[in-house]
């Protein structure tokens with residue numbers, strides 16, 4: 001049974017009493033959702049931030065606003081300026097929205113392997129999109145370096161550098177962390193999530209560690225193809241990336257500046273295979289009515305496994321990063337699931353949700 005105080009808090013969340021200030025005012029303050037089935041199965045309170053409720057549809061709205069505010073405060077971006085970023089996903093969408101709301105131009109560099117839908121969406125949001133050859137990070141033609149160089153050569157332009165600009169983690173330190181603390185009445189035993197830039201884990205994690213005097217454990221969840229789990233397990237050795245995952249937006253081959261702000265204080269890590277992520281993705285749809293992207297379901301698997309490790313009575317928080325809408329042609333396609341060898345990972349009684357051929 002969930003602690004009465006937590007449940008009361010969850011149900012008492014109502015409307016804010018005043019209008020918020022435009023798109024950016026609507027970012028953050030997302031509900032914390034109590035996941036009933038998995039909480040009851042583990043004897044813990046498993047709670048997850050509904051980041052898909054941000055106005056741009058993902059957790060990355062917070063980072064987008066954070067890096068733009070930082071550039072404004074440092075005088076790098078003046079009215080009518082241009083925001084430039086290398087991104088293939090949610091950060092670009094968040095930046096494009098925030099740029100429209102604040103009167104900036106938005107330029108996005110992305111690998112040319114990305115879907116036409118993503119390019120079209122960014123263009124519909126007013127961004128200028130440059131698909132460039134998909135080459136490794138150490139190649140100067142990599143999309144991130146092209147974004148940096150483009151901004152350098154344009155007056156009143158800033159490269160927001162989501163991976164290494166710690167204004168990203170700071171946005172989560174100032175918002176996501178305090179929200180989780182408040183929404184659990186300061187009773188949060190552990191926080192766990194996967195990382196892309198590391199902004200969410202490092203920022204929210206650092207706040208929760210400090211506020212709890214070190215009592216809240218911070219754990220990193222990692223998909224296949226990422227080096228962070230082995231980095232933490234080995235006490236700091238970086239290995240070559242091997243393998244891959246169906247999850248998008250997470251997994252990393254290096255310690256970004258954002259992750260570096262917390263990496264030495266991380267209590268542990270869990271590696272989550274795609275089979276478990278896809279199975280729980282379908283389960284959360286069936287049991288909770290939640291329609292989620294695969295990084296969100298990976299986070300929930302990780303929270304369940306951490307609950308099993310820590311034992312009953314604990315409160316474990318995680319992140320529901322975005323909805324399935326951006327991935328549905330894959331995640332709910334029988335053919336695609338088969339091509340990834342994942343059709344058997346979905347329990348028989350849930351297979352009917354894969355309605356696309």
Ligand SMILES: Cc1ncc(COP(=O)(O)O)c(C=O)c1O
Nearest residue numbers: 195196197198199200249295321
């Ligand atoms: C769907 C999704 N999940 C998780 C993340 C990871 O968040 P962070 O970059 O804060 O580590 C991202 C980042 O782009 C994402 O797009």
